[in-house]
Amino acid sequence: MVLTEARCGINDAPNEILLLICKELPRGTLATLCRTSRALLGVAQHVLYVQISLADYAYGLKRLRSWCLAINAHPHLATRVQSLVLRLPNLGSLPESLSFDDAHQLQAALRRCTRLQRLAIFKADRSARRGCNAAWLLGGCAFRLHGLINEYFALDDDFASFLSQQTELRRLSLDHIERTCTGARYLGAFSGEAMRNVITASVPDHRDLRPEWRLERLEIAYRVSSNDALRLQDYVRTLTVLNILTPENWRYSRVCLADSVDPISKLLPNLVHFAAVDIISLNATLLNMLSPHVSVAGFQRLKTLTLMIWNNVLSFSSEYDANEWPSGRQYHVNVNEYIFPDAPSSGMEALVEHTAQACKSLERVIIGTFDPVSRKHFKYVAKGDAKGRISVTAEAPADKFDFLSVSQFGSE
Incomplete structure (x- = not known):
């Protein structure tokens, strides 16, 4: 049989087979194929429009305008969108x-995405x-989100109204945002079935926590001397993962x-992953504190x-x-011949090892430091x-400590 006689046209392939092919292809390759084969276009839209990312701002607003045009012109595409990532400039008249x-x-495009999750x-x-007081963009949206990450909108009346309607939220992330709303300024004061x-x-802020939440993972700006x-x-x-970060105004x-x-x-002995992260180098250096290897024995299940x-x-x-x-053993963070003339080297290697030994469930200990003399960052891992x-x-x-690469907050 001649090969050309046995060849099947792509138009004859079942949609189920085409959909499997589309799901396996990289999105860039799939988009290119759609421009050369209209037979793939209809099936590929089920894949291309499910997850939309417009976070790459290298092209400015060009991609955003193109997406809005497609969604507003073809409502059937909007109903396929389940995940949307946006990176937006501030609202205004500047170029x-x-x-x-x-x-x-x-x-208008957001209002059409009724199945957005x-x-x-x-x-x-x-x-x-x-933050940007532009949450009116979300007004009239019927979708009920399962996950929301906001680093753009200020907590104004429009955004507070939007949040109060989100009854299906499972994951919520709010950046350090301005609070300009006239009602409840913190999520903990919201009433009804919201979130x-x-x-x-x-x-x-700890005032954004709601007591009815059954939190499993929490990342929070933590004030040691407050009610946090x-x-x-x-x-x-319920809590198994906790990241505490330095509040922005604690410089x-x-x-x-x-x-x-x-x-x-003592407070949360059942934690599985715990991280305490100073976001910045403080202007005033502390002299001494209790070693973590003394405290970790209080955890029952801690792994990292x-x-x-x-x-x-x-x-x-x-x-x-x-x-x-x-008193007792000293673990010096950085070698300083003026403060610790008898310390031959940093004690961080010993500290991470002794901390890992002090808690049977621990699988990994990481301590990140910065030496102001050499201007180098150091990471010690046990x-x-x-x-x-x-x-x-x-x-x-070469660069500063990459906390996101080791954080367990976003891992499944």
């Missing part, structure tokens, strides 16, 4: 801003500190979050412990005397294997 014409086109909105200018089913939350710890007690039975504080290991071990301390701690101590002076052996590594990454 680089989101114009009101573009905003109204986006609002996951929405993430980021700022085009990541250094911008102010009752959230199990994963990233919020900038008391609010965490509401989730003692001049003398509080280092590594000091929270001991109270958290991550501490990012910059140069906010000079040393850790295994105990304190009656006068609250550090890992345990099934036979109880612990390996320790130390490295000096």
